[in-house]
Every structure is written in structure tokens, then in C-alpha cells.
Amino acid sequence: MAPTGLWLIGARGSVATTAITGLLALRSGIVPGVGCVSAQQQFRKVPLPEWDEIHVGGHDIVDTPLEKRAELLAESGVIPHRIFEAVRPSLSEVEDNIRPGYHPATHAGTQSDAARTLTDDITAFARRNGLARVVVINVSSTEPVFPALPEHGSLDTLEAAMAVPGRTVLPPSSVAVYAALRAGCPFVDFTPSTGIRLAALQELAKKQRLPYAGSDGKTGETLMRSALAPMFTTRALAVRSWTGTNLLGGGDGRTLADAEHASSKLQSKGRGLSTLLGREVTAPLHIDNVPDLGEQKIAWDHVSFEGFLGVRMSLQFTWTGYDSSLAAPLVLDLARFTAAAHAAGHTGPLGSLAFFFKDPMGTDEHRLGEQFANLVSWAETL
Amino acid sequence: MAPTGLWLIGARGSVATTAITGLLALRSGIVPGVGCVSAQQQFRKVPLPEWDEIHVGGHDIVDTPLEKRAELLAESGVIPHRIFEAVRPSLSEVEDNIRPGYHPATHAGTQSDAARTLTDDITAFARRNGLARVVVINVSSTEPVFPALPEHGSLDTLEAAMAVPGRTVLPPSSVAVYAALRAGCPFVDFTPSTGIRLAALQELAKKQRLPYAGSDGKTGETLMRSALAPMFTTRALAVRSWTGTNLLGGGDGRTLADAEHASSKLQSKGRGLSTLLGREVTAPLHIDNVPDLGEQKIAWDHVSFEGFLGVRMSLQFTWTGYDSSLAAPLVLDLARFTAAAHAAGHTGPLGSLAFFFKDPMGTDEHRLGEQFANLVSWAETL
């Protein structure tokens, strides 16, 4: 395929750093594509950009160098030391493509101005590297819930409000989407933040004839749920309650222990379960900040279900993973599939990418098996 | 559908007693069809025998009355007291249809003679109740592995050997199959015993133009594995080891803790895992007899897997269920689907029933989601 850009919002975060390090390692052939869905047999014939055809850049509001971030991830077990050492020199090349991100607290001008700068960064990146297209993916921290405003209803009213000095009509994630679409880029939302979920922005995507996908990468507890819930339903076993406790360290733990930030994440997790089970069940869900776990993420789920003659039984599982290790390869997969979709002229929400998301746009299918089957058959049409 | 027989080998065992009690309860409308796959929306239009069109009989080598067995299951939590009380009077009707089963240790004549008696029992049951067909299902205890013999190779040599006084050329499960096929009955193997897995018996099934299905009902740990393994493979996560420990009380625990009996069960479980994962992994598996658990069955599995950049992660689950509660509704489902398949003229192994089995015959598909999809589309053709 033609040279393809991958522009990461939150380019210095754990997920982005792991994805970048991994891409460099895959490119140099020192690791196999474990965890990369798109590297599997089933997708051999799909016209996806190869690892060495993907160029990475991005925005971030912090300025810790990528190399430092990668080193910390090596210490916490996400990136093996030998891989870090091998790709360390190449990290600085990516570093050159990272630009300051937008945050209302530090930006003086209008949101229009802010968006224009972001758009220009992406356009310059594409031009500089001779890219056929750039896929923009949001992997930054989950935002607090942003209130719905009337101006979100149409592109005209939104743009008018963005031009008003001092107004913050959009959360940062949506400013990033606006900028990406204006730059003619497909957009993928790996977070539960507002992002493209506003009528005005979907209007812009339509006008620009761009595809988009999201939202909220499915990497642990919800992945398990989407694999297990169909077992209960197809066996006609009646789930009565499904409890979840998530222990997170690192920045994600800090962000999500804050009730306001967590609320979008919890909603995004909850929606899936009731769809999967076909009705509401008792489903308390917690996210705890446990700093000493570092990059690890531990989820305990307890499922109480009823079988033949009303007998009560239970299932419980503990999932122990590294969030960034689980998310990073999916980010690369999404870049590849979305680039191919754009090349093939797809526009609007890519429901066929539901396999990757907790809260898929463009479809109501949450069952993992069906999502994969859909992905495979859709990919064959590319 | 026409009146249909369900003939249970091991008719006084826990699974059979629960299935019989449940059928009586379903027939009188005092319980919903929780746990019954065939009672779901998707199969509404399939011509299956209704609950009140199914008549039950069977063979067993023990003679504890059904009512006594059901009472014990009520005490151990498998059958709610109120349901036991409600169906108690009807149990004696089924009781009248249970005949002494065959066991080499207690039978004096040839295996031909033994089979003939069994056949006659089934035929008389069908005639007495005016049944269009009888589905024979083996739900008796798992047998020790029976040695392969040259006589198993063809129907002629098998029948010659069965007629030799004093020869035990077949294990009881296969004598039961022979008798069922001779009676013109479709056969379902819910156990991992030898049963129909001999060339001579499959030749007989073919000659009689009968369908058959098996083997080894998938009710707990293996059910979980067939739901979870595809999650790992479709996500390109490399499973490195998958350990299992099963704690069983009751008769099943006693039987399977005996290494010889367990060996067929362990093989049947193991075959599935490597097929599901596409390669061999370290997979130690234990079955422990823990009498104080009664009818409960507890399985703990630990899965160690590798993700992006070789990082190690893990999943563990504990499944706590009542084996008979999980198995019984599937026995009813299998009776219904197999009867419909027979009515529709199907012959040979019913690979489309793989959804119900640990070690399916007639297909190599072990993935639960695909098995269900196959079942649904096959059922639509009936």
C-alpha cells in the first residue's frame, strides 16, 4: 500500500509509546506479531499498509521524551529491555513528529485557532513524509464527561461557537476530531471520551466523505465479557448478576478513580453487558486506583447464573494483564484497517471494526465471535 | 410432532433423574425452560417433539427407585424441594418403563443374547406407548477404556464374536449401542465411553440408515474453554499453558478419580483444547474426587498467555456448578433434535450437534460460537 500516516492524540502516553516501540520492533523484524489481529493468516490478502509503510507522529500536551517514556515502560515490564535497547535510536525520529497538543487550560486563542494549528500539524506531517493518507487515533487519557450543548447539533452552529473568544464549546477530544476531519483524515476513537460523538462532527465527517471508528478499545474485562456472555445466552442459562472490580495502577488508575472521568468509562462498559445478555442484570462495577500495580490491570468478575430448575451456579474469573500491551497492537491494527477502508472509499462509522471496541459505533453487535466473523468478511471486500 | 421415546442408558443416575424430573416439571408448566437450548426463540419453528410428546424409559443396572434418587438430589440442591414434591407421583409412571441394564459381571449368556434382550425392551416400550421413534441416549457412568480388538472392524466379525459363549467383545456402552441400532433407534452418546466409536457399529448404523451423535456432554470446564479459546486466537494472543483442576463429589467423582476410568474423559477434554488453539500447549489436567462436594463440580483453570512484545499475562477462572443441572436439559435437547433429524431422514454422525459435546463426532469444530451458528442453520433445514 501507499505510505500511510498514523497520528496519535496522546502520543507520549503508555499505549502510544508501546505501539510506537512495537511498530519499530515489528519493522525491524525482531518480534513476531503476537497480539496483532491484522497480522493473522485470515488477513493475508487484504491490502493493508505494511509495518514499514506506516509513519508515526502525533500530539501530546506533555513533553516527556518518548525515549524516557519507553524506558519507564521497560522498567515496569511492558517493554522487554532488549527491545527497548534495539529500537531506542529510532524513537528520536518519531519524536521529531510529535507536536504540542491542545488543552483549554493552556491555550489562549479561540477553539477555531486551536483546531487550525492541529490541522496544520497533521497536514505538514503528511506532506513532509509523502503520505497518501493519515489515520488519526485518540489514545489520550479519558476526559471528564462534557455537557451536551445546543451548538453540538450542527456544523454551522458549532463553528460559529468555536470562533468566539473565550468559549470552550468542545472538549479536547472533539477539537482533535474536528482538526483531523478538516485535515481530511479518518478518525479512530480508542477512548470513551466525547470525540466524534456529536452530530456536528459526524456531519463534518460526512461532508468530508471520511470513515471513522470507535469507541473505547476492548482490552480486558469487557473482552472477556463479550466472549463469555454468548456462552450463557446460547446455552439458555439465565445470568442474574455480573459484578466487576477493576484494579488499575499507573496514570489510568489515577484518572479513572476520579468519579467524573470514570463515568464515561463505566457507561461504556455497562451498555455492552445488557446488550449481550438481552436484558438488564444487577451489575455493580468498580474501578480502583491501586498505584503499586504499576502498568498492570487486574479484573475480577463474579457471575451468578441460574440453570435448569432454577439452580444457582457461578463463574468467577481474574484477568491479569498489562493494559498497554493489550491495547498497543490493536492501535496498529486499527491504523491498518482504517487506512484500507479509506483507500477503498468507505465513509461513515465502520461498524465492522466493532471487534476492537467496548462501545462500537455503527453496529449493535457486542458478541466477540460475531464481531470477528464480521471483521473477516468485511476485510475480504477491501 | 409424533409421540417420541427417550430411552436412557443409566436411567437411575443423577443426570437421568434430573432430566426426567425436569421433563415432568416442564410438561406440567411449573418451571420455565432455563438451560434448555431447544426452548429458545431461534428454534421456535423447528419441528421438535413438545415436552408432552416425549415418553421416557431406560435401562439401569442398579435398582434404587427413581423417587428415592430424586429425593437425594433434592437434598443435595439439584432439584428444588417444591419441584420434587410436585412431580413425585409421575415418577412412578416412568419407573414402570425402566428395565435391568446389561453388565458382563452379572450376565450369564452371550453378548448376542444380552443385546437381544435390550432391543426387545426398547421395542416393547415403543409399541406399548405408540411411539413414532425412540432416541437412545447413554448417560451412564464413564467406563474404563476398553481395548481395541480386531473383531471391532466389521459387523460380521463383531456379531460372530458376540455369539461366542463367555466372550466379552464389547464394553456395556457398545452393547447398548448395538441393541439400540438393532431396534432401529438413533443413538446419542453423552459420555466418553466407547459406545458407537467402533467401525462395526458405525457400519450397523449406516445399514440401518440411522443418525447418531456424540460424544461426552460439554457442561463445565470444556464449555468455558470452547468459549474462551477463540478469544485468544482471534486476538492473536499466544496461549502458553492451560492448566485445569476439577473437583467432583458424588458418583462421578468416585468413578473419575480412578485413573483408568478417567483416561477416556481426560483424552476427550484434551483433544478439544489443542484443536481450539491450533497447536499443543502445556495442559496438565486433574480430576479429583472430593466427596463432601456432593453434586457440585468445581473447576479451576489457569491460562498463561503471551501478548505484544512477548509480555506474559494470565487468566484464571473458577466454575462452580451442579453437573446434573447442566447436563440434564442438554439430554432433553438432544432427544428433541435427534428425533427431528431422524424424522427428516438424516443418517450418520450429526456434526451439527457439536455444540453439545466435548469431543464431537462428524466435525472438527470446537469453537462454541461457530457450533451454535451451525446448530441454528442446520435446525432451520429440518
Add this chain to the structure above:
Amino acid sequence: MAPTGLWLIGARGSVATTAITGLLALRSGIVPGVGCVSAQQQFRKVPLPEWDEIHVGGHDIVDTPLEKRAELLAESGVIPHRIFEAVRPSLSEVEDNIRPGYHPATHAGTQSDAARTLTDDITAFARRNGLARVVVINVSSTEPVFPALPEHGSLDTLEAAMAVPGRTVLPPSSVAVYAALRAGCPFVDFTPSTGIRLAALQELAKKQRLPYAGSDGKTGETLMRSALAPMFTTRALAVRSWTGTNLLGGGDGRTLADAEHASSKLQSKGRGLSTLLGREVTAPLHIDNVPDLGEQKIAWDHVSFEGFLGVRMSLQFTWTGYDSSLAAPLVLDLARFTAAAHAAGHTGPLGSLAFFFKDPMGTDEHRLGEQFANLVSWAETL
């Protein structure tokens, strides 16, 4: 020992009903003393009231008959059917000793009046049954936290406030304590409610020369913690975080899922952990209401700890119990030990009973092993 009364606040609740049923069963010799600490070898020679020397009565604000409550507990697995049937006739005798409890919402007069009525109930019960003493134990639902008031500081100011019409200076648990002490009864708090933890009431206990004990029965997660935490500390393993999730059904689940009611319970659990570990650790703790669990209580704890050279390791456990089954025998134990302490002339907080409590009064010892050793040597002095 002399005839002894056990007066239960919340006498129709699950814990009380199970304790009463169990006492009747123990008295008639149809069950062994499993779960009864005081029935062990170590306490053979301690002068405790025998099962048939204990007479039960109590207060409750609901009026569901004990027999009905016991029947429900039989259905939910806490009381075996055969035991319920055996003691059913005797339940009505206890029924006659249950009087209406106090609740501000339904009581018109002053709190002084209310307390007087309660006192009279207890006194009449003692006289009617010729009891040497009555131990009053609070096993009612956990109250919302009650604000600290200046009137709680001394008996005089408290009694003055209690006499003011329309004033609610005490929560119901403390009114019950006041009444018990006025009736000359030792008091045990099996809940985390305010109860005797007010200076004014402890002053009254002192004046009346009565012993008291509490608080908050240690029956599950906290029991485990008090057994396990010393393992980490004596082995010099540094616990970094200890997370807990509690799933409760039944009335307890409903009460404690309400944040206000839960707060006293969570505080009571938290105090112990930091004392046990010798410092504060990250310790998020949740109580979820999961009605379908019925009387079951499931606790999942995850402990992350650091060993030699800073290596991180973990322990997780799942405790699945019936709260009332665990609590009820301890209520009987507390009645026996407290009666013996009263007979022996002990007054003030009985720190030696810490073994039974999450948040012991009269001592700071939370280690289970030490608590038991203390109990044994104290009992020898009785």
C-alpha cells in the same frame, strides 16, 4: 450455671432467627456444636451456661413471625429443612418473648419513655423466667451514622435531652443500650452501629458495674484478614495494597449498599487492616447489593505485596459463606462468655472477647491468633 437470658435486639432478623433455631437444635441434641467457639475442648471447664440454661427473648420493629423467618432461611440454605421441621414447635415459645422494638419514626413519646418500656420488657422477661441475668445483644440492621452531639458527653446531659418531647438525641441502637444497662444487663454489640460507643452510656455501664463487649461481629472478609495479615508481617513481607469487594444479597445487602449505612461498616473494617499491618496501605473496599445471592456473602480480596529485593507478588482469595450461619453461633458464644464474665464480676469493656469482633473495644489487638490465645487464658480465670 444459673438460668440465663439472651435478649436479642433485632430478634426476627436472619442472624437472630438462625441463632434461635440453632440454640433449639443444640438443646435437643440433633446437631453438633460446629461453629460454636465456646463448645470446644479448651472451654470445657469454664462455667458457661449450658444450651438448656439459655432462655431467649428480644425486641424487633417488624412483626413477621419467627417461624416464617426460619422457613425463609430454610429455603435459602441457611437452615437445613430437617432442622427447621424439628424445632418448628419450639419457635412459638420464643415468639412469646419477643416485644415491639423502638424506632423514632413510629414512636410518639420521649426517648426516656421509649427506653423505659424497653427496660420493662427485659425485666419482665427475666422475672417471668426466673433468670439470674440477661445478656442483651444487638443483631439488628446496621444504622446510618448518627451525628455526635454534646449531650452524649455525660449521663446527666443525655438523660435531660432524652426527656425532651420530640427530641431524638440517640439512635435506636443507643436507646437499646441505655434500656439494657438500666435493666442491669451486660450488653454486646454485634453491629457497627453507635450502640454503647458514647461517653454517657459508658458512664452508665460503669455506674451499673456492668461488662460490655463489641463491636461488629467478625465473620468473613475481616476474619480472613485478621488471620492472614500477621502472616505477611511476621514474614516481613511488605503489603502494598489490599483491595476488597463484598457481594451481599438479602436485607444486609440492601442496607449496606446505601452509602450512609455502609459508612460505619467500612470504617470498622478499615481500622483493623491498618492496625494489623502497622501502617496505612492502599485499601479500596466495596460492598455491593446483589439480591440474587440471597443469604450468601461473597468476598474477593486482592493483596499485592513486595518480597525480597522488591519483587512484587500477590495473593487473592474468594470467601463464599452464609453470613447468618457464620454469625449465629458467635452470638451464642458471646451470650455464654458475657454471662460468665458478669457472674465473675467483670465490668467495663471485655477486650478479651476481641476474637469475635471486627472493631474490638477494650483492646487494640486485631491478630486472630493472639485474640484466641487471649480468649483462652481469660476464660480460664472465670
Add this chain to the structure above:
Amino acid sequence: MAPTGLWLIGARGSVATTAITGLLALRSGIVPGVGCVSAQQQFRKVPLPEWDEIHVGGHDIVDTPLEKRAELLAESGVIPHRIFEAVRPSLSEVEDNIRPGYHPATHAGTQSDAARTLTDDITAFARRNGLARVVVINVSSTEPVFPALPEHGSLDTLEAAMAVPGRTVLPPSSVAVYAALRAGCPFVDFTPSTGIRLAALQELAKKQRLPYAGSDGKTGETLMRSALAPMFTTRALAVRSWTGTNLLGGGDGRTLADAEHASSKLQSKGRGLSTLLGREVTAPLHIDNVPDLGEQKIAWDHVSFEGFLGVRMSLQFTWTGYDSSLAAPLVLDLARFTAAAHAAGHTGPLGSLAFFFKDPMGTDEHRLGEQFANLVSWAETL
């Protein structure tokens, strides 16, 4: 205290390498004494050798350099990279003190000759380093069970048999003990191998007036059991079954998956449980070799117990640790306490060190809390 030797049998194994690395790190002050029992407050005043007063040497039958072994342990997460780098230079000093161990397969002469060489190695080490005493600790791989022989009954018959060319009257662990005692050294058995558990060798220890301790370091599942079992017994809860599954990678996994080697380990674990619970319970126990776990060790235990009125409840736990990280500091503790005991003139089995062992010699106390209390009071007498 005076300069003290620590002589490790199996000096290049994972436990020894971690202990040596840790000792060097402690000596240089770059790590705190986490996991070191003897470094705690309670033992401040006990005359124990300081970290820089302990000199290490040992025997091993393999010759991989210590530095290489430490590097592998750093890669597998047992030794942090920064600590490995810091102590790397000092490892070679210890290296100089490691001599070839004894193994019958590679040794030509009599066992007397073999033992003499071993004794000489230890004596030379002590002389070379001016040591007041040398504590010999066996941390080598678990041996297969060695048959009991009549010659083990007395020192005379044993020594006669050892002098017979071609006879293997002792397993290597016992040859090592013989050599240590002949060198006048106290001996500690950290493994379940035969070691000092022969009458002839205990006779020699007595003759030499030496103390000894063992056996089989308590580091994971058994540690948990000795903390938890007293909870059940003191609460009068009746344990009905206690199942254990152990997953081990590394060399230990390989050795113990071999049924013959495992048998001594399984016996050693089993003895404790029935002593702790005061009677035999159903207690199936498995050790599985799961190579991909590397140095990790995972134990899952399921405890089924009965409470008040016969109600069944359960506890399950999963322990995830690094075996060498848990064992290594205990090896250092044992060196210190045993040296102090020797200095204080103690002889015979040191039952007060039971806290460290699965199968303690010199006492029948298996309860962790009591073992610690005994250790503390004994240490105060040193």
C-alpha cells in the same frame, strides 16, 4: 558476632543465587531487608551475625557461573536489573568459594572418600576466611525418595557401609550432612530430601554436639495453610476437604513433576495439614510442571468447610509468587539464627525454627502464629 560462614549445598541454584545476590545487596545497603524475618524489630537485640559478617561458599554439581545464573534470574524477574548490575563484581568473590558437589553418578570412589573431600572443602573455607563457625544449608533440588536401609540405624554400621567401594548407602543430601557434621558444622535442611533424617546422622550430630534444623522451607501454599488452618479450628469450623494445585516452572517444576521426586515434597506438605486440622481430611494435592511460568509459582487451594447447622461454605485462594524470592531471605535468616544457636551452645533439632519449615523437626507445632511466638521467645534466650 564473629565472622560466620554460610555454606550452601546447591550453591548455583536459583534459591542460592538469589540469597547470595541479596546478601551482597544488603551488605552494600542498596536494598532494605524486606522478606528477612531476622531483620525485624523483634530481633534487634539478638546476637546475630551482621550481613557483612557472613561469608558464603558452597558445593554444586553444575558449573554454570554464579554471574550467569544471576543474570538469568534478572531476566525472569527475581532479581531487579539494577541490583544485579550493582553486585555483579562481588559475585566472582563468592564464585571462588564454590567447589564441585558430590553425585554418585559422577563419583568413582567410596562415599567415605566423597564425604572426606566435602568436609575438607568446608574446613578449608573456614580456615581461609577466619570463620568462627560455618552453617551448612541444603538448598539443592529435591531428591527422589531414597530407600530406608538397615545401615542407617547407627553411625558404626553407616560408616562401615560408606567405606565399601561401589556402595551407595546414602543419597547425596545425606552425604552432605555427614560431611558437614564431620566438619563440626550445624546443618539446616531447606529441602524435603532425606538429609539428616537418619538415626545414624542424628547420632553423629549428637556426638559432635551440633544443632540442626529443618526441613523443607515453607514459602507459599504451606505458609498460607499454616496461617489459615488455625482460623478454621479456633472458630470451630469443620474443614471437609482442602485441595491444592501447584504450578511451577523452572528447574523445580521439572524435578517435582517427576512423581518420584515429588513424593517426598507431597508427603511433607500433607503431614502438616492433618496436624493443623487435628484430623485427616480429603486433601488431593498436585504439582504441575508449567515451564512457561519461569520462576513463578502459582498455587490454587480450595477449602470446603462446614459451619453452623451443617451449612457448607468455601474458601479459595490463589498465591502467585517467585519461589526463590520467598526462599532466599529465609535462607539468610536460618544462617543467622542457627549460627547464634550454635554460639549459644544449643544442640540437637531446633524446634524453635519451625516457623521456617513445612515439616519441622523437633516439634509438632505447625500453626504459623504459635511458631512465630516460639521463635521470638527462643531468640530472646540466645
